[in-house]
Amino acid sequence: MQKILIADDNEEMLDTLSRIFGLYNFEVITALNGKEAIELTEVEKPDIIILDGMMPVMDGFEACQILKKQESTKEIPVIFLTANFMELRDRIKGLELGADDYLLKPFNSKELVARLKSIIKRAETTRKIKEENRQLINKNSLFEAELKELLEKTETANQLPVFDATTGLYKFELFKDQVEKEIHRSVRFKNNVSLIVINYENLNKLEELLGKQLFNYIIIKIANFILNKIRNIDLVSFDDLNSFYLLLPQTDSKGAESTALKIKNAMNVEGYIDEEILNTLKFSKKKLSDISKLKFSIGIASVNQSDSITKVDDLFSTAERGLSNFRD
Numbered sequence: 001m002q003k004i005l006i007a008d009d010n011e012e013m014l015d016t017l018s019r020i021f022g023l024y025n026f027e028v029i030t031a032l033n034g035k036e037a038i039e040l041t042e043v044e045k046p047d048i049i050i051l052d053g054m055m056p057v058m059d060g061f062e063a064c065q066i067l068k069k070q071e072s073t074k075e076i077p078v079i080f081l082t083a084n085f086m087e088l089r090d091r092i093k094g095l096e097l098g099a100d101d102y103l104l105k106p107f108n109s110k111e112l113v114a115r116l117k118s119i120i121k122r123a124e125t126t127r128k129i130k131e132e133n134r135q136l137i138n139k140n141s142l143f144e145a146e147l148k149e150l151l152e153k154t155e156t157a158n159q160l161p162v163f164d165a166t167t168g169l170y171k172f173e174l175f176k177d178q179v180e181k182e183i184h185r186s187v188r189f190k191n192n193v194s195l196i197v198i199n200y201e202n203l204n205k206l207e208e209l210l211g212k213q214l215f216n217y218i219i220i221k222i223a224n225f226i227l228n229k230i231r232n233i234d235l236v237s238f239d240d241l242n243s244f245y246l247l248l249p250q251t252d253s254k255g256a257e258s259t260a261l262k263i264k265n266a267m268n269v270e271g272y273i274d275e276e277i278l279n280t281l282k283f284s285k286k287k288l289s290d291i292s293k294l295k296f297s298i299g300i301a302s303v304n305q306s307d308s309i310t311k312v313d314d315l316f317s318t319a320e321r322g323l324s325n326f327r328d
Contacts, residue, residue, distance in 0.1 A: 002120060003027045005046040007037035007063065008081075009055040013105075017050070017081075024113050032056075034063025041073050047120050053082040053094065061093060068098030077123045079103060079116065129217045136168030136224055166216050167238055169223055175237035175245060180312045182249050186303045194256035194302040196246040197319040198226070198263070201295040203242040218294075229263050245316075253302040260298045267296065299323040 004026045006017050011032070018028045029044050031037040034051065035058040041049060049067065051060035060080060067073045077100040094102055100119055103112060164171050170178070179195065186193040200222075207215040219238060226236055226244060235247040248256055301318035303309050309318065 001025055001027050002048075003029065003044060003046040004048050004050065004116070005029045005031065005037060005040055005044065006050045007031040007034060007055065007060065008050075008052040009033060010052070013052075020109050020113070034058030034060055034066075037063050038066055038073075041067060041076065042070075046076060048116055048123075049076055049078045050081050050116075051078060051099075053080055061097060064094060064097045064099055074098075075123065075127065077101075077119050079119065081105065081107070081112075125217060126213065129213065129220060132217075132220045132224060133166070133168055136220060136227070137163060164238070167219050167223055170235055170237040172237050172239045172245075175235060175247065176312055176316075178235055179247055179315065182247060183303055183309070183312065183315065185249075191250050192252040192255075192302060192304045194248040194251040194253065194300060195315050195319045196248065196256055196260050196263075197299045197316070197323065198244040198246070199297050199299070199320075199323050200242050200244075201297075203294070206294075225267070226263060229266060230259060245319075251302070252304055253300065256300045256302055260300055264298055297323040 002025075004021055006014060006021075006028065007030075008014050008017070009032050014030045014032075018030060021028050029040055029046060031040050033055045037049065037051065037060075038058075040046075051063055053060045060082070064078050064080075067076065067078060078098065080094045080099050080102045081104075082102075083105050100123075101115065103115065162171065162174055163169060182193045185191060206218070210218075222244065223236060223238065226246065230236070230246060230248070233249055237245045237247075239245065246259075248259065251259070299319040299322035301309070301315045301322065303315065309315050
């Protein structure tokens with residue numbers, strides 16, 4: 001059950017709002033001023049806060065400012081619900097203090113609840129993106145320590161970050177350096193190494209359509225999905241265009257094909273955006289369907305004892321030429 005905190009010095013309004021949100025299965029907490037609202041927020045940790053602008057003891061504006069500065073409460077969305085005769089400058093003031101939206105009395109109950117649910121969902125999505133990104137970076141921490149040690153022993157160690165801050169994946173240039181090292185190792189010790197490229201159609205257009213935040217959420221979801229299907233020694237990178245790249249040390253072409261097929265079959269049934277998030281986007285049904293199912297193709301290239309591939313670019317080119325072999 002989602003939890004909502006309402007602060008208003010008008011007890012009749014508090015009672016009305018409590019009844020409305022109770023009917024929509026919200027757990028309702030009430031406060032009569034901004035000071036009470038802050039104290040209750042720190043204890044109850046509501047999913048969303050509704051503040052009246054003008055209240056005794058501490059008004060909604062001061063309360064909002066404090067809530068948005070505190071580490072423990074700054075991520076909780078705040079909505080101002082106040083009289084329609086309030087000055088425009090006061091409405092703008094609330095938004096400048098960090099409020100997520102501004103609604104006026106009198107209000108339509110269904111519209112009010114729908115707006116709040118949409119704002120809560122948006123806040124949950126933001127938190128989910130941050131948490132998945134944190135998990136992804138933690139999962140790669142073992143690789144980072146090893147790679148940093150290798151970089152420190154070479155003249156190319158420039159104190160550069162190993163992983164992309166947004167996706168948690170290997171930065172593409174460093175990934176290519178690792179591919180080159182694996183090719184040399186393969187030639188020297190007569191081992192196999194394979195590269196898989198997963199190319200998504202029009203992924204850059206999807207970023208324009210959804211915005212940076214939701215696009216990053218999708219990239220992180222795909223990355224986590226791929227990492228859960230491969231070994232700990234395998235590496236993954238994203239080239240900021242349309243493709244993910246997987247480096248599979250000590251893997252021949254048959255092993256790479258098996259991995260690619262496993263990823264392909266699983267991806268065909270994977271949804272990358274929750275249906276509730278899709279429903280908040282103001283797009284046609286066809287466009288929503290296109291967004292929810294991303295088209296992709298997979299290419300493979302391998303280095304073994306009988307191959308003439310000895311350069312990074314040759315391995316990448318061979319994998320990219322084979323993209324049509326595993327089209328969804």
